[in-house]
Amino acid sequence: MTSPPSHLWLNALLQALQFVQSTWLGALYALGITDDSHGAPAWPWAQRIAGENLVIDVALARQFAWMLAAIAFAIVCLLLALCWRRAWRWLTAAAIGALVLSPWPSPTLWLTAAVPTSFHSSPTGFTVDSIARGSRIYSAQCAACHGADGRGEGPLAATLRRWPPTMASALLSRRADGELFWHVLYGMRDDQGVTMPGFVGRLSDREVWAALDYMRVLSASAGMAAGGSWPVPIALPSVAVKCAGRPDRPLDAWRGHQRVRVVAVDAAHPPPFEDPRFLTLLIRRDDGQATGPATASVRKVATVAAPGNVTPLFGTRADCVADARDAWPVFAQIAGASAAGLAGTEWLADRDGWLRALAPAGRRGWADGGLMCTTSTSLQDGDTASARDPLTATLREMDNDPVRFVKGGFVH
Numbered sequence: 001m002t003s004p005p006s007h008l009w010l011n012a013l014l015q016a017l018q019f020v021q022s023t024w025l026g027a028l029y030a031l032g033i034t035d036d037s038h039g040a041p042a043w044p045w046a047q048r049i050a051g052e053n054l055v056i057d058v059a060l061a062r063q064f065a066w067m068l069a070a071i072a073f074a075i076v077c078l079l080l081a082l083c084w085r086r087a088w089r090w091l092t093a094a095a096i097g098a099l100v101l102s103p104w105p106s107p108t109l110w111l112t113a114a115v116p117t118s119f120h121s122s123p124t125g126f127t128v129d130s131i132a133r134g135s136r137i138y139s140a141q142c143a144a145c146h147g148a149d150g151r152g153e154g155p156l157a158a159t160l161r162r163w164p165p166t167m168a169s170a171l172l173s174r175r176a177d178g179e180l181f182w183h184v185l186y187g188m189r190d191d192q193g194v195t196m197p198g199f200v201g202r203l204s205d206r207e208v209w210a211a212l213d214y215m216r217v218l219s220a221s222a223g224m225a226a227g228g229s230w231p232v233p234i235a236l237p238s239v240a241v242k243c244a245g246r247p248d249r250p251l252d253a254w255r256g257h258q259r260v261r262v263v264a265v266d267a268a269h270p271p272p273f274e275d276p277r278f279l280t281l282l283i284r285r286d287d288g289q290a291t292g293p294a295t296a297s298v299r300k301v302a303t304v305a306a307p308g309n310v311t312p313l314f315g316t317r318a319d320c321v322a323d324a325r326d327a328w329p330v331f332a333q334i335a336g337a338s339a340a341g342l343a344g345t346e347w348l349a350d351r352d353g354w355l356r357a358l359a360p361a362g363r364r365g366w367a368d369g370g371l372m373c374t375t376s377t378s379l380q381d382g383d384t385a386s387a388r389d390p391l392t393a394t395l396r397e398m399d400n401d402p403v404r405f406v407k408g409g410f411v412h
């Protein structure tokens, strides 16, 4: 889910804390005080600020902010006292007063255990290829416990002391990426011993990141199976985009600028018309996967976009295609649909690159309620949905309700 409180100040606070901690880490590394670990500077302490606690406990976050403000005020007063001798008594008294009056929330609430890779971020770029690689690793190494569907009910699960958690939840998005990575490499334990085995030596760093990429997709499909929606907005997987007559570009090139509509097409579902409100990206079933007559019909799709077939009244057909053979199965899984029944499905990603809305194949287009992940603040504008067509309504809803996404307690 998008983060519960919508307080802008809280996001700003979390962003500032993240910035300060990672800049500090970069400085320590530059000075040679800390080493690197798995390809990035290692966090040298056993604790870090628990953004995940601040984000769910607004009262705690407020106390924490007051504490920081009081400390900053006291420092300023003391510095002034040094320069301005005549007022030093007053300034020192003000500094002490601020420190005494400030709330001092217990550090056990705002600190949490950290690992050397706590501040690492995934190097994979969440590409379709990495997700597909992760899917093979997951089936071979993880599904026995976590279950093929990611709901924690694999064949070995019942033999474990602790059941693996279900991925049909916000678990993966709550934890810091670097900590998930560490847990998969070095395992997890509780007071009585190991709960999940580590994979160091068996999987490379890259393979662990890929498995985590796949688990995010699994989280979306497990959420679809369990409740008909994604537990959290999922990032739009990146893929090389081929547009007729233009050089290939990665899909992330549109991130921050343009919304993206992904459409699964086949012979019976030709590419839609271009729409200036978003980039339309077509995904097609790889020829090698389709069999018999379907292969011929998939090829035919490409010709639908030929200028001769276009009715000028409606503009041109979309012609940007995802250039990865795994795009079809990856997007099918995100939609919680079978690969065979995917054609006709549409997905919408917002300008920040989050997949937000889904129009399943059977529905043939957009209806109200396409948005998969909303916060309670959505749809406050005065317009009535009936005054707009369903696609416009969904776009409006998406724009009005941006993902205030918090990752390991920090804005992602």
Ligand code: HEC
Residues within 6 Å of the ligand: 137, 138, 141, 142, 143, 144, 145, 146, 156, 160, 162, 163, 164, 165, 175, 179, 180, 183, 184, 188, 189, 190, 195, 196, 197, 199, 203, 211, 212, 215
């Ligand atoms: C022997 C069974 C088993 C296998 C194999 C296994 N896991 Fe786990 N996994 C668990 C259990 C049990 C937990 C819950 C541990 C806990 O909360 O202490 C868990 C937890 C996790 C978590 C949540 C971590 C967190 O920070 O809460 C992730 C992510 C994860 N596993 C990924 C993987 C991946 C990726 C693989 C394969 C490379 C894998 N697991 C293989 C049993 C397993």
